[in-house]
Amino acid sequence: MGVKASEYVPQDKMRDLIEDNNLMLLVISRFGIQFGFGDSTINEVCRNNGVDCQTFLAVANLIAGKNYTAYTVSLPAIIEYLKRAHTYFSDFILPTIRRKLIEAINCNDVNDVAFLILKFYDDYTVEVQNHMKYENDTIFVYVEKLMRGLPTGKFNISKYSASHDNGSQKLKELKDIVIRHYRQPNNDLLNSALYDIINCENDLISHSEIEERLFVPAVMKLEKSVVTGSDQTQGSASDAIQSASVAVLSDREKDIIKCVAKGMSNKEIADALFLSIHTVTTHRRNITAKLQIHSPAGLTIYAIINNLIDIAEVNLQ
DSSP states (O other): OSHHHOOOTTSHHHHHHHHOOHHHHHHHHTTTTOOOTTTTTTHHHHHTTTTTTTHHHHHHHTTSOOOTTTTTHHHHHHHHHHHHHHHHHHIHHHHHHHHHHHHHSOOOHHHHHHHHHHHHHHHHHHHHHHHHHIIIIHHHHHHHHHTOOOOTTOHHHHHHHTTOOOSSHHHHHHHHHHHHOOSOOOHHHHHHHHHHHHHHHHHHHHHHHHHIIIIIIHHHHHHHHTTTTOOOOOOOOOOOOOOOOOOOOOOHHHHHHHHHHHOOHHHHHHHHHHHOHHHHHHHHHHHHHHHOOOHHHHHHHHHHHSSOOOOGOOOOO
């Protein structure tokens, strides 16, 4: 995205950083830096705003796809950055997208499907908020105790890293469902909502990379220095992003989707269709691979939009 080939350095002007890559606006905001910095350098702006310059440059270079390894991350600074990002997601962008979705899909002829799309989104929002609350209340508290030399139990950051998820998959799934299967005459409002969803999806991926590549290694380094004899597991989570493929479902796969939309468990599906649970599991895995829809809520919306099931048959609880 940027035009500056080399990495950002302390002597670069902050305004040039924004001109090179507009994503830096989010970085500046999440470090609590005020605008009105004129032609000041990155180092001067960080100093005037009480921000650790090394951490700022590590984050800015990582997001811009440049070399970030020359900069040392301050754990207090990166934790404060991540907390501000969590507030942005939970209190601003996710509610904004919801308001746009309500306005965009409020059409009488597809009102029930609109309800399911909103329910899907609301469930997703709760997941994201719970995940970020866990990081705020548990992970960051653990690190702050570690920095103060307080007892932390047997927990270590590698356990968090191994199960860490960027939270963007379900948002991508909702976007794909709407784009590929939802029809209405006027798409202007919906396009605006989808644009925000795409930006939020990319922002969540970048946010996760900051946690995995900057925050987690810094915590591991701290653990190594204060905890003797601990078993450190190095590694980072990687996201396998697969391209969506439109495939024809078999009649049996359609039957499986209908049952999922009715709220049936794998065992109930197996009993109803005279199949083994293993066969049902295999079919569901194949359906996911074909449609790139991973959740029951997503399959339910797909089934209704594609006339596989009537809305009256769906379990909306």
